[in-house]
Amino acid sequence: MLQVANIRANKEAYLKALKKRNFDAEEVFSEVLDLDETRRSTQAELDEKLAESNRLSKEIGMLFKTGEHLKANQLKQQTSELKESTKELSEKLAATTMALNRVLYNIPNIPNELVPAGTSEEDNVEVFKEGEVPQLAKDAMPHWELAKKYDIIDFELGNKITGAGFPVYKGKGARLQRALISYFLDKNVAAGYTEFQMPLMVNEASGYGTGQLPDKEGQMYHVTEDNLYLIPTAEVPITNMFRDDMLSENDLPIACTGYTPCFRREAGSYGAHVRGLNRLHQFDKVEIVRIEKPENSYAALDKMVEQIKDILRELKLPYRILRLCGGDLGFTSSLTYDFEVFSTAQDRWLEISSCSNFETFQANRLKLRYKSADGSKQLAHTLNGSALALPRVLAGILENYQTPAGIKVPDVLVPYTGFDLID
RNA sequence: GGAGGAAUGGCAGAGUGGUCGAUUGCGGCAGUCUUGAAAACUGUUGAGGGUAACACCUCCGGGGGUUCGAAUCCCUCUUCCUCCGCCA
Numbered sequence: 217m218l219q220v221a222n223i224r225a226n227k228e229a230y231l232k233a234l235k236k237r238n239f240d241a242e243e244v245f246s247e248v249l250d251l252d253e254t255r256r257s258t259q260a261e262l263d264e265k266l267a268e269s270n271r272l273s274k275e276i277g278m279l280f281k282t283g284e285h286l287k288a289n290q291l292k293q294q295t296s297e298l299k300e301s302t303k304e305l306s307e308k309l310a311a312t313t314m315a316l317n318r319v320l321y322n323i324p325n326i327p328n329e330l331v332p333a334g335t336s337e338e339d340n341v342e343v344f345k346e347g348e349v350p351q352l353a354k355d356a357m358p359h360w361e362l363a364k365k366y367d368i369i370d371f372e373l374g375n376k377i378t379g380a381g382f383p384v385y386k387g388k389g390a391r392l393q394r395a396l397i398s399y400f401l402d403k404n405v406a407a408g409y410t411e412f413q414m415p416l417m418v419n420e421a422s423g424y425g426t427g428q429l430p431d432k433e434g435q436m437y438h439v440t441e442d443n444l445y446l447i448p449t450a451e452v453p454i455t456n457m458f459r460d461d462m463l464s465e466n467d468l469p470i471a472c473t474g475y476t477p478c479f480r481r482e483a484g485s486y487g488a489h490v491r492g493l494n495r496l497h498q499f500d501k502v503e504i505v506r507i508e509k510p511e512n513s514y515a516a517l518d519k520m521v522e523q524i525k526d527i528l529r530e531l532k533l534p535y536r537i538l539r540l541c542g543g544d545l546g547f548t549s550s551l552t553y554d555f556e557v558f559s560t561a562q563d564r565w566l567e568i569s570s571c572s573n574f575e576t577f578q579a580n581r582l583k584l585r586y587k588s589a590d591g592s593k594q595l596a597h598t599l600n601g602s603a604l605a606l607p608r609v610l611a612g613i614l615e616n617y618q619t620p621a622g623i624k625v626p627d628v629l630v631p632y633t634g635f636d637l638i639d
Numbered sequence: 640g641g642a643g644g645a646a647u648g649g650c651a652g653a654g655u656g657g658u659c660g661a662u663u664g665c666g667g668c669a670g671u672c673u674u675g676a677a678a679a680c681u682g683u684u685g686a687g688g689g690u691a692a693c694a695c696c697u698c699c700g701g702g703g704g705u706u707c708g709a710a711u712c713c714c715u716c717u718u719c720c721u722c723c724g725c726c727a
C-alpha cells in the first residue's frame with residue numbers, strides 16, 4: 217500500500233512511473249487526496265468536540281466534589297448535545313477511512329526506474345544467461361513422459377485422490393523432491409538465512425499484510441468455515457511474522473528461509489503449457505525473505521540473485537535472468553528478477569524463481585517499522601525470492617539429465633538422494 | 640469438550656469510576672564520577688493521528704454497552720494459564 221503523504225509529495229513522478237505498468241492513476245490519486253483531505257478535516261472537527269467534552273467532564277467532576285450539584289447537572293445537559301455530534305463525526309471518519317483504504321489497497325506499487333516499459337512477458341529484458349544446454353538424443357522426452365517411464369510421478373493418481381494439479385511423487389521421485397528441499401534449505405542456511413517451518417494456512421490480516429488480498433483473492437484457496445487461506449507461498453506467513461513490529465536498527469537485516477507446500481487455484485489458466493509439472497495447484501517451494509533498511513535493499517536484492525545463481529550453477533542447469541517489465545511486474549513489487557531454466561526437451565524456458573524488492577509497499581500495510589539509533593522511526597523494506605520452486609527445477613533436471621541409461625542425478629544432490637541414477 | 644482464573648508500556652508488575660497515558664522495578668538512552676569499565680547518583684524513555692511548531696485527540700487483548708466521565712462496571716469474542724476428559 218502506498219503512503220498518502222508520498223502520493224501527495226510525488227504525484228507527478230508516481231503517475232509517470234505507474235504508466236510503465238499501464239496503470240493510469242490520475243483518477244485514483246485525486247480520489248485518494250480528496251478522501252484524505254476529508255479524513256483530516258473530519259478528524260480535526262471530531263477532536264475539537266472531544267476536547268470540549270473532556271473539559272466539561274472534568275469540570276463536572278470538580279463540581280460534584282465541591283458539592284455544587286445544581287451547576288453540575290446544568291453542565292450535563294450541554295454534554296448530551298456534544299455527544300450527538302461526536303457520534304455523527306466518528307461515523308463519518310470511519311467511513312472515510314475505510315473508503316480511503318479501499319482505494320489505496322487497489323493501487324499497485326511504484327516500479328523502480330530500472331523496470332522497462334512493456335505490456336507482457338514479451339517485453340521482459342534478459343539481463344543474464346549462463347550454463348550449457350545439453351545435447352540430447354533425438355528421442356528425448358518431456359518430463360511428463362519420463363515421469364511415467366520411470367514411475368516417479370503419477371499425475372493420474374493425484375487426479376483420483378484430489379484433482380488435476382495435485383501430483384503424487386513416488387519412490388525415487390519422492391526422494392528426489394526431499395533431496396531438493398534439503399539441499400535448498402542447506403544452501404540458504406549456509407548463506408546466513410534462518411530456517412523456519414510455518415503454518416500453511418493464514419488469516420485474513422496476513423493476506424492483506426503481504427498484499428495477496430484483496431488483489432489476488434480468487435487465486436487462493438479459501439477455507440470459508442474458519443476464514444483462513446491456504447498459503448500461495450511461504451512469503452505470506454514468513455513476512456507476516458513481522459507484522460506490527462517495531463524493530464531496532466541493529467535487528468536488521470533479517471534473513472529467513474522456509475520450505476512449504478504452496479497452493480494456488482490458478483483459476484482460468486488451463487490450456488497450453490500447463491502439462492506435467494509446468495503448472496500445479498499444489499507444489500513445493502523453498503523461499504527466502506529479507507527485511508532490510510531502505511538504503512541496503514537493492515544491494516540485498518543483488519545478493520539474493522547471486523544466491524540463486526549459485527544454486528543453479530551447482531545444479532548445472534542452463535538458465536537466464538529476466539528483469540520484468542511494467543506489464544508483467546507483480547502488484548506489490550518495485551523490481552523483480554525472474555529466473556528461468558531452459559528445458560531442452562520442451563525447447564522452452566521455465567520460470568523457477570522470482571526475486572523481488574517490495575520497498576515499503578508491504579511494510580506499510582504490515583506496519584513493519586524500525587527505530588534508528590537517533591530514535592527516528594521508518595518503514596523497513598521487504599524482499600523475497602524463491603530458492604527455489606521445486607516442480608520446474610525437477611522438470612529441468614529430468615529433461616536435461618536424461619540419458620539412454622536413465623536420468624542422472626546432479627552430483628550435488630547425490631549425497632541427499634543416496635542414488636545417482638533413476639532407471 | 641467441561642470447570643475455574645487471567646490479559647496493563649521493551650519486560651516484570653501496581654492500579655476497582657474523575658487530577659491516570661497510567662505508581663514502581665528492570666532494561667534502554669544521556670549525563671556526573673572514573674585512565675576506562677562496573678557500581679552509585681541524576682535526568683530521560685510507549686504507539687498512532689494531528690500541527691509550520693505547539694495545542695489537541697485516540698489507544699490499558701479485540702468489538703460493543705452503561706455513565707457527564709471507564710484501565711476500573713456490564714455483554715461478547717479471542718488468546719493464555721490451572722484442573723478434568725479425549726488424543727497423534
